[in-house]
Amino acid sequence: METLNSDDLTSQLKAGKPLLWLNPQLAPAKKVLDGLETSHSMKLADIEAADALLRRWAPALVRLFPELASSNGLIESRLIELADADRVTGVKTDGRSFIKGDHALPVAGSIKARGGIYEVLVYAEDLAAQHGLLTIDRDPQQLLGDEARALFAIHTVAVGSTGNLGLSIGIMASALGFHAVVHMSHDAKQWKKERLRKRGVDVIEHQGDYAAAVAAGRQTAATSEKSYFVDDENSRNLFLGYAVATLRLKTQLAESGVTVDAANPLIVHLPCGVGGAPGGITFGLKHVFGDAVQCYFAEPCASPAMLVRLASTSGPKSVYDIGLDNITEADGLAVGEASELVYELVHELVSGVYTVADDDLFRVLARLRQLTGIEIEPSASAGFLGLKLKESVLHANPTATHIFWTTGGSFVPAEEYEKFYRQGCELV
Ligand SMILES: *Cc1c(COP(=O)(O)O)cnc(C)c1O
Numbered sequence: 001m002e003t004l005n006s007d008d009l010t011s012q013l014k015a016g017k018p019l020l021w022l023n024p025q026l027a028p029a030k031k032v033l034d035g036l037e038t039s040h041s042m043k044l045a046d047i048e049a050a051d052a053l054l055r056r057w058a059p060a061l062v063r064l065f066p067e068l069a070s071s072n073g074l075i076e077s078r079l080i081e082l083a084d085a086d087r088v089t090g091v092k093t094d095g096r097s098f099i100k101g102d103h104a105l106p107v108a109g110s111i112k113a114r115g116g117i118y119e120v121l122v123y124a125e126d127l128a129a130q131h132g133l134l135t136i137d138r139d140p141q142q143l144l145g146d147e148a149r150a151l152f153a154i155h156t157v158a159v160g161s162t163g164n165l166g167l168s169i170g171i172m173a174s175a176l177g178f179h180a181v182v183h184m185s186h187d188a189k190q191w192k193k194e195r196l197r198k199r200g201v202d203v204i205e206h207q208g209d210y211a212a213a214v215a216a217g218r219q220t221a222a223t224s225e226k227s228y229f230v231d232d233e234n235s236r237n238l239f240l241g242y243a244v245a246t247l248r249l250k251t252q253l254a255e256s257g258v259t260v261d262a263a264n265p266l267i268v269h270l271p272c273g274v275g276g277a278p279g280g281i282t283f284g285l286k287h288v289f290g291d292a293v294q295c296y297f298a299e300p301c302a303s304p305a306m307l308v309r310l311a312s313t314s315g316p317k318s319v320y321d322i323g324l325d326n327i328t329e330a331d332g333l334a335v336g337e338a339s340e341l342v343y344e345l346v347h348e349l350v351s352g353v354y355t356v357a358d359d360d361l362f363r364v365l366a367r368l369r370q371l372t373g374i375e376i377e378p379s380a381s382a383g384f385l386g387l388k389l390k391e392s393v394l395h396a397n398p399t400a401t402h403i404f405w406t407t408g409g410s411f412v413p414a415e416e417y418e419k420f421y422r423q424g425c426e427l428v
Contacts (some may be wrong), residue, residue, distance in 0.1 A: 016301045020354040020389040027348040029286040044287045050240045060140040064175045067106050075113050077101040079252040088367045091387040094398035100405045103376045108168035109411030111277045116168030118241025123228050149177035156227040160214030162331050163192040170201040183217035185210045187334050191413050210335050233339045242280030250288045260292050268403045269383030272297035273335040275306050275342035286349050294351040298382035300328035307353040309338040329358045332379030356385040366424025376409035
C-alpha cells in the first residue's frame with residue numbers, strides 16, 4: 001500500500017471519513033498565473049477568446065437549439081441567492097450565499113456544456129477552414145449548410161465519459177452533423193445512454209471505469225485521421241471553455257451587489273471529477289479576482305482523485321493505489337485518477353479539497369428541493385458539504401460570500417430524480 005505525504009491523511013482517506021485538506025502549495029495568484037503564461041502559454045486572453053468564439057456562434061446555436069432563443073444563443077446559468085443556506089449546509093454563515101445554477105445549463109444540462117460545446121465548435125471551425133468552407137467573415141452560420149454537413153458527416157467526434165461530458169459532446173457534435181461516438185464507463189446511467197442514442201449518437205459501453213472508457217476511446221480514435229478525440233484527461237480547450245463561466249460570473253456578482261476584495265473574500269465550492277471543470281473555473285476566477293477568491297474542490301470519499309494527486313509528490317497517482325474503490329453514487333465525480341494537465345495548472349491555485357459521504361449527497365439533494373424547489377443530481381450536491389468540516393477555516397470569515405456550484409441535474413428523468421429524492425428524505 002502506498003502512502004501520501006502524510007500517513008495520517010492516507011489512513012483517514014482509507015477510512016472513508018469526510019475530511020477537509022488545506023493545500024500547502026497554495027501561492028499568490030499573480031505569481032502563479034504569470035508562471036503559467038510562460039510554462040503553459042495559458043492566459044486571460046485565451047479565456048476571452050473562448051468567450052468570443054461562443055458569442056460569435058450564438059446566432060447559429062439558436063438555429064440548432066431553439067431553447068437558446070431566450071438567451072440569444074448564450075449558454076449560461078443564473079446566479080441565485082440562497083437565503084437560508086445554513087438549512088442546506090448545516091452551518092450558519094454571516095455573509096451572503098449563492099447557487100451558481102449549472103444544473104440548469106441549456107443544451108447539456110450540466111457544467112459540461114460550456115467546455116464540451118466550445119471544444120466541438122473549435123474542431124468544426126478548424127476542419128471547415130481546412131476545406132475552405134469558413135470564408136465570409138468566419139460566420140459560423142455557413143457551417144449549418146449542406147456542404148459543411150456533408151464534410152462533418154464523414155468525420156467522427158469521440159469522447160470517453162461517465163455520462164455528462166458524453167451528453168455535451170454527443171449532443172453538440174451530432175447537431176452539426178458529425179458522426180458522434182461516446183465511450184461510457186460501467187457507472188454511466190442508463191438514461192444518459194438512451195438519450196444519446198435517440199440523438200443518433202453511437203454509445204459504446206465498457207466494463208471498466210471512467211479511465212478505461214477514455215483510454216478505449218483514445219485508442220480507437222487514433223486509428224483514423226477522420227476521427228477527433230475529446231480527451232477529458234488532457235484537454236486545453238475543455239479547460240478554457242469551462243473557464244468562460246468566470247467572466248460571466250463577475251458580471252452576475254456585480255449585478256447582485258457583491259463586492260469581492262481582500263476584506264470581502266469569495267469562497268467557491270466546486271464538485272470535482274477529473275478536474276477540468278473545477279480547474280478551469282479556478283484558473284478563471286484567479287484571473288478575475290486574484291487572491292480575493294478561494295476555491296475548494298469537493299470529491300466523494302471513494303474517489304478523491306485530485307486530493308490524492310495534490311497530496312502526493314512521488315507516491316500514489318490514483319485512489320486505487322491507497323486502497324479505495326472509486327464506487328460512488330456521484331457518477332459525475334467517479335474518477336480514480338486526476339488529469340495531470342489540470343494538476344499542473346491548478347496545484348498552486350486551489351485552496352483545499354474536502355471529501356463527502358454519499359449519504360450526505362442525498363440529504364443535501366432532498367433539502368435543496370424542499371427549501372428552494374431546485375432539483376440537482378447527487379454529484380452536484382457535493383459543494384454544500386464543506387462548511388460542516390473544520391468550521392474554523394471555512395466559515396470563520398464573517399464577510400465572505402459563498403458560491404455553491406450546482407453542476408448538473410436538469411436532464412435527470414423525473415422518475416430517476418424521485419428515487420434520489422426519496423433516498424434523501426429517508427436519510428434526513
Ligand atoms: C463532470 C462533472 C463534474 C466535475 O467535472 P470534472 O471536469 O470531471 O472535474 C462535476 N459535476 C458534474 C455533475 C459533472 O458531470
